[in-house]
Amino acid sequence: MSEEPDRLTVPASPADAQAADARAADAWVELRRFTPARIALGAAGISLPTPAHLDFQEAHAAARDAVHEPLDVPRLAADLAPLGQGAVLLARSRAPDRATYLKRPDLGRRLDLASAPSLRAAAGDFDLAFVIADGLSSRAVQRNALPLLAAVLPILAAAGWRVAPLTIAAQGRVAIGDDCAMLLGARMVAVLIGERPGLSAADSLGVYLTWQPSATTRDSERNCLSNIRAEGLPPDQAAAKLIGLAMAARRLGLTGIGLKETAALPEA
Numbered sequence: 001m002s003e004e005p006d007r008l009t010v011p012a013s014p015a016d017a018q019a020a021d022a023r024a025a026d027a028w029v030e031l032r033r034f035t036p037a038r039i040a041l042g043a044a045g046i047s048l049p050t051p052a053h054l055d056f057q058e059a060h061a062a063a064r065d066a067v068h069e070p071l072d073v074p075r076l077a078a079d080l081a082p083l084g085q086g087a088v089l090l091a092r093s094r095a096p097d098r099a100t101y102l103k104r105p106d107l108g109r110r111l112d113l114a115s116a117p118s119l120r121a122a123a124g125d126f127d128l129a130f131v132i133a134d135g136l137s138s139r140a141v142q143r144n145a146l147p148l149l150a151a152v153l154p155i156l157a158a159a160g161w162r163v164a165p166l167t168i169a170a171q172g173r174v175a176i177g178d179d180c181a182m183l184l185g186a187r188m189v190a191v192l193i194g195e196r197p198g199l200s201a202a203d204s205l206g207v208y209l210t211w212q213p214s215a216t217t218r219d220s221e222r223n224c225l226s227n228i229r230a231e232g233l234p235p236d237q238a239a240a241k242l243i244g245l246a247m248a249a250r251r252l253g254l255t256g257i258g259l260k261e262t263a264a265l266p267e268a
Helices: 014-026 050-068 073-083 098-103 113-121 138-158 176-184 235-252
Strands: 089-092 129-133 167-170 188-194 205-211 222-228
Touching (some): 073 167, 089 113, 113 176, 129 176, 138 222, 188 235
Parallel strands (some): 129 167
């Protein structure tokens, strides 16, 4: 009995290949609704399709703009004034300009000496100080600092917390909050700062909470909330997390690796 001959594999036509690619792309449509990540972008030969390439260039340009765009300090101060913390204090780091700020992170961590007198004049016996720094995305601060503080401050006031006047620190990095808090006489500081832009988010705000800030505070002694924005961690949810952490920090007398978010859940 003769064996059945092997079946021949017929190469797909270009039209069939395009139809198969379209079906494969459609399988990702539902998943794309759940993430801003660039998944299943397709291919045009050895390159990306034109729409995906243009989208990447637009996101890259937005990230660059966010880094270099100056913080509108007068506008932000005017936005924060109605929150009821008195006059908004203005400060800056030792970085004289944006180019220096990006090249010399150490200067962004220290308060300019000329800014010290106004903070010292506002000193008191405070439980918490909020310092708003532009960081690497002024856009994040401009958009998200106000809704976050508007949600946090009334709850702290109702709980009897003594909050220092709000401080805006231009060209600042996280550690500039330590200098500000020490001058203000605050036992704890929360630094609201623009995070390094990514290719899916150029307006993410971060909050760094530090108990008993000092000139020798290490990053391991801080707690961080990240990606605060409407499309990430919404400001109202971030406010609940921040309040829980702050109350747990005051109860335990610490922040950083010793303070887990689970310890803050009962407080929140």
